[in-house]
Amino acid sequence: MIRTVDLRGLALNKSEYAASLPRAALDVSTAMATIAPLLHRVQHGNESDLKALAQEFDGVEPPTIRVPMEILQQSLKDLDPTIRAALEIAIERVRRVHNDQVRNESTTTVVDGATVTERWIPVDRVGLYVPGGRAVYPSSVIMNVVPAQIAKVPSIAVASPPQKDFGGYPHPTILATCALLGVSEVYAVGGAQAIALFAYGMKDVCEKADMVTGPGNIYVAAAKRSLRGIIGIDSEAGPTEIAILADETAVASDVAADMISQAEHDTIAAAILVTTSEELARDVASDLRSRVPKTKHSKRIHEALSGIQSAIVLVDSIDQGLDVVNAYAAEHLEIHTQNAREVAKRIRNAGAVFIGRFSPVSLGDYAAGSNHVLPTGGCACHSSGLSVASFLKGLHFIEYSESAFLEIASTVITLANSEDLPAHGEAMTARSENLT
Secondary structure, three states: OOOEEEOOOOOOOHHHHHHOOOOOOOOHHHHHHHHHHHHHHHHOOOHHHHHHHHHHHHOOOOOOOEOOHHHHHHHHHHOOHHHHHHHHHHHHHHHHHHHOOOOOOEEEEEEOOEEEEEEEEEOOEEEEEOOOOOOOOHHHHHHHHHHHHHOOOOEEEEEEOOOHHHOOOOOHHHHHHHHHOOOOOEEEOOHHHHHHHHHHOEOOOEOOOOEEEOOOOHHHHHHHHHHEOOEEEOOOOOOOEEEEEEOOOOOHHHHHHHHHHHHOOOOOOEEEEEEOOHHHHHHHHHHHHHHHHHOOOHHHHHHHHHOOOOEEEEOOOHHHHHHHHHHHOOOEEEEEOOOHHHHHOOOOOOOEEEEOOOOOHHHHHHOOOOOOOOOOOOHHHOOOOOOHHHHEEEEEEEEEOHHHHHHHHHHHHHHHHHOOOHHHHHHHHHHHHOOO
């Protein structure tokens, strides 16, 4: 069901380790060409075009593109009390973690009379995308909305695909979660057309956003790449992935269950076990063979685990294992080793790190308090997960007194002339010539 990669006895560099663990093929460039006419249609279209696109791609035409307030309120009223209680616990924990991400204003006195103040200003408006389709993701509503609210974004809108089973509106649990969080602007739009709607805006339908965040399929990723610059984006989220670094102390059934949990998302989801233990590798492979047929989405999971993107990787030592997982830079990384906390300190590249047996990725997906909108496809080498900072811009406010200006003027003039930009220097001397 799952291939084995033996890296024992090898000393590879970062790029060589990464190449030994290929990811599923994801041709975003081709998808960009596919969606280009769609983006143009949204840019120059109206609500009727959005409804027609919903019929074409989602098989249903929403009664209205913007979900009426009464539908949101009714969805919350009808929400199963047990689910509501679970959502409220998750919201509280995510708020608690993200409240500690708030950035404070700082002022640096460069010299007497010269200050630079950095203030963190929220973007004016964000469009938050919540996918639909194979699964329902109220958790993604929480992960997008809560940090945006804590960042004090003045205008927040959510888009999620219309559903045949619910009268052309997004899934009621999505709508209920929006209502629970106080989000009243929700659109029944999915896929690339949702990103385009937020990027361009549409008269009498939706105001243009400054930024779009949230996970989605390859066409959502393609739309984000195509429209980046018109809007800010969080990342081009690809298929989910889990890597597990484990030694002989790991429990095989735990490891197998966690690999299955992420393979459940998509046929191109990735599940990687990196281990020093041949016995654990055999036991996990055996456990996968017995567990997968018993799961609800066994066909999807089997395809994901059988794909090139999934593997059991044998290494000589935890040191080598760390090199492998740091090179792979997984979206989710679990540590199942002796002294797991100390091992985790040596992780440099991962979307989020889950330490020890009782910190599975599923916890982070819902209610650990961390954010589950994370970099995929190796982007954890340079990018972070969604946070309050994602919705903030750092602005510098510069204020110099006359004496501080005069002290530095000659330096600025020298540097300006060295770059053959004399007018920059003249902007300095003009002030010196007109002092009273």
